[in-house]
Amino acid sequence: MAHASTGALAPHPERNDAQFGKASIGKLAMWIFLITDAMSFSGFLLAYAVLRSTMDWPHPADHLGINLSGFATFILVCSSVSMVLVIDACKHKNRQSMLNWFLVTIAGGVIFLGIQVYEYQHLVHLGMTFSQFAHGNNLFSSTFYMITGFHGLHVLTGVIYLICEYIAARRGRYDNGNYDRLEILGLFWHFVDLVWILVFTFIYLV
């Protein structure tokens, strides 16, 4: 039975980690905030679904650069992995490794934003502005910019949040191995990543 084997697992290193499996007040609040934030994305995606399903809609792949955005998605997913490595490095009190992974994560977010800016410029050049679309239904471009833009603001917020915590980490806030605040940051960053996978699927791929 599962119960019997948990006893055998007791010497596992996670079991000695006082913070493992405990939600601090801040972490709980972040979860609640993420539900809130998920609902605001739901509002936009719902509007998108209704508009798209009831009218003439261009095929996204004909007008959006899937390859470039696919690469951006890859970068963002990688930055989620490096975020986990930040927390892991903190847990092992490996200061230099923590700071390095922090920089990798921040770079991932910045590259994503850079690609998005480049993409927007390119699309505007091809006749796709916030209110007008040269090759079909205007709502195609309006919903595209609205939803990806709203997500882009989240990435920007995440990058600023990461930079603040990076500075705090440099000043030694996490040298004692208490990674609670980093986990809260990580929650937000993974959420931004997860939402992007949904947005990418619905806006670009489907």
Place this chain on the structure above:
Amino acid sequence: MSGGFNEIHEAPTTFWSKYIVSYDHKVIAKQFLWYAIFFLGVGGMMALMIRWTLAYPGQPFPIIGKLLLPSTGGVIPPDTYAMLFTLHGTIMIFYAITPLLIGAFGNYCIPLMIGARDMAFPLLNMLSFWFAALSGLILLASLFLPLGGAAGGWTSYPTLSTLIGSPGDGQTLWCLAIFVLGISSTMGAVNYITTVITLRAPGMGYFDMPLTVWGLWLTAILNAIFVPVLGAGVMLLLMDRMFGTTFFLAGASATAGSGDPVLFQHVFWIFGHPEVYILILPAWGIVSDLLSFFSRKPAFGAKATAMSMTAVTILSTLVYGHHMFTTQMSPLLTQSFMTLTMTISIPSAIFFANWLGTIWKGSIRFDSPMLFSLGVVFVFGLGGLTGLHLGTVTTDLYLHDTYFVVGHFHYTMAASVLLGGYAGIYFWFPKMFGRMMNEMMAKIHFWGTMIPLNGIFFGMLMVGYGGMHRRIYNPFVYDSLKRLIPINEMITISAILMGLFQIVFVANFLYSLWKGAKAPSNPWNVGTLEWTLPSPPVHHNYDEIPVVKCGPHELGNPNLKNGRDFQYQTEELVKG
């Protein structure tokens, strides 16, 4: 556990940090209270102007009319009328009732009643108030624009709320104000939910919380989930108005391409229906507690009341379509929404029966908080029953967009919530300000509110049943509605009377604030945690975090031998 939560912080000393940017939940509650009373006055004055127009169309508004509308000699013109009912609804819902029940009582009661020293996030709490203040400022500023404030109804349906229907910037500022208020509400909600989950005093399980806290907690949950959806909706509307998109524009009103006006109604009511429960749940909670306290009996079926309030909260998320029966929905959908809506009657009937069970054979004390609570029981009963007419598709098709709807939602959202709010103010005023309110004036205020209030809202039900549409500037241009003029005059006279009696409240409030008798620590003889503290409590509330040993409604226990008929939550339950 990260430190800093529930610790004693030093009391602020400067005026600025003590009263303006205070982190203290008690001060923030009072800030919200003043904010709410101010906007109640503004919204109430707007209501009087609307009522005047409906009873005496074309006649100048008395006394202050010439001052407010010099160009027309005091007569309220049609466009101003539309602006008035729009802003009356917006102000009363978002700027008066929400800050009163959720802002003031939420902030004041949650930490005190669960035995915490403050909210989980005091800074967030302070920001929540100042975002609300900013939002109120934006809304008030819109009144001074050349084309006036928003005039598309509080629901702001496109195409009324698009640039074609409302060319002025008032509607744009309305969207912005609602968005900023949404940020404030979300901050508050995250804070309240976290506080209730984590900072309950040792020994206090969820069912040992007073029902007031239950109501406020469920409200915060609904706020956290659904306010962001409204945020998304008004953001899209804002884009339509400012950047030329066509999310909600259709047909000839769209310059190119076309969106879907009904989509806004969906997004709005996904939020809007939970919103009515956001407003009423705290009042239900307060009333459930007060009925028990002033009947000197334990709350009948307190657990069932909490569970049925939870059930209503869950069901409220599934019924929004009943606001949209007339938008050519598929009959399959209307039937489903109707069935779900009717299901809400079951949990509502459970806690309503519990209220009656609580006062049954109680030794009732008719103090002012109790009078107002009984008032809620009465008006909420009427409001709930008239809801059935509107939740049923067949009758709703006739009653939709009539004054019957206005009467119904005023009974539930305005009358019940306002009376619940007054009950709360009279009940917690001694704790908040350390002084008693004048009981005689409170009773005059109650009857002066209760009787005209029913004149107003029952009259509305009658004229609505008679076919009078809401939002028409002068309904009496239609011959068939001319016979409704006398009832409309009755409604307006009731409204003026009710307005006048609110002066009694304001006078009592202000007088008691400075000159009221000093309040003892427990003037009502009830046992919830906040009454173990001096009135008003010290900055950090509890010197030592209390340990809870019994439920909140231990009144009238025959085994009590110490001369009291109640026991504090910190005392072991006395058994025979």
